[in-house]
Amino acid sequence: xRRPSTSPARTATTAPEQSVAVLVRSVDGEAPLIAHxxxxxxxxxxxxxLMTTYAALDVLGPAYxxxxxxxxxxxAVDGRLDGNLYLRGSGDPRLGLExxxxxxxxxxxxxxxDITGDLVLDRSAFSLPPHDPAEFDNDPLRxxxxxxxxxxxxxxxxxxxxxxxxxxxxxxxxxTPGSERLVRNQLTMGNGACGDWREQLKITVDG
Numbered sequence: 001x002r003r004p005s006t007s008p009a010r011t012a013t014t015a016p017e018q019s020v021a022v023l024v025r026s027v028d029g030e031a032p033l034i035a036h037x038x039x040x041x042x043x044x045x046x047x048x049x050l051m052t053t054y055a056a057l058d059v060l061g062p063a064y065x066x067x068x069x070x071x072x073x074x075x076a077v078d079g080r081l082d083g084n085l086y087l088r089g090s091g092d093p094r095l096g097l098e099x100x101x102x103x104x105x106x107x108x109x110x111x112x113x114d115i116t117g118d119l120v121l122d123r124s125a126f127s128l129p130p131h132d133p134a135e136f137d138n139d140p141l142r143x144x145x146x147x148x149x150x151x152x153x154x155x156x157x158x159x160x161x162x163x164x165x166x167x168x169x170x171x172x173x174x175x176t177p178g179s180e181r182l183v184r185n186q187l188t189m190g191n192g193a194c195g196d197w198r199e200q201l202k203i204t205v206d207g
Contacts, residue, residue, distance in 0.1 A: 066092035068151070070107055079113035088122035089151030097154050097176070125150035141203055164189060 021042045024034040032038065044051075056064075067090050073083030085107075089095075095103075131147030133140035143157040159175040160183075170187040187201070 066090045068092055068095060068103060076111045079111055081112050081115045081117065084117035084120050085112070085115050086120045086122055087151060090125050091148070091150050093152060095153050100153055121151055123150040141205065
């Protein structure tokens with residue numbers, strides 16, 4: 001009986017050595033442990049996130065938290081708010097549907113059930129120039145291309161579930177609330193390999 005090997009698995013890659021840069025160094029050390037093309041200019045790709053994270057920690061600090069506030073003209077009486085409800089954002093990048101649902105649930109626990117006034121969205125925390133979501137990679141519908149927003153809920157994205165239906169069709173179930181949306185579904189199932197099937201979906205938005 002042979003013991004399984006505990007050595008790490010090696011993965012072959014076709015990337016040429018001159019296209020890869022690696023620098024491994026202890027935080028408090030000066031001499032690098034590994035250095036390969038360390039000074040060669042490279043496309044930072046997702047490593048750029050380290051720079052934005054460093055900038056955020058330097059400017060905001062490690063204990064900073066974003067606040068999404070609910071304000072009213074007057075207190076609710078018997079669950080009825082005779083006035084406006086203001087939602088004021090501060091730029092929370094991770095305010096997903098689950099967190100927003102809990103936020104609304106807290107409003108109910110504070111006695112707000114019916115609102116006779118308007119719902120006012122306050123995005124004034126950010127003053128930014130117009131954003132072109134297609135500028136980066138000409139794919140404006142990707143969630144990662146959404147622009148900064150002081151009240152960014154669920155990355156301004158819509159969620160759908162795809163389910164096999166009858167007659168080779170695919171059912172599309174919207175998961176994001178909103179009854180004003182009309183989905184024209186033209187998807188059909190094929191016999192080819194799945195591969196990166198999401199890249200084969202073509203989505204257009206009208207309005």
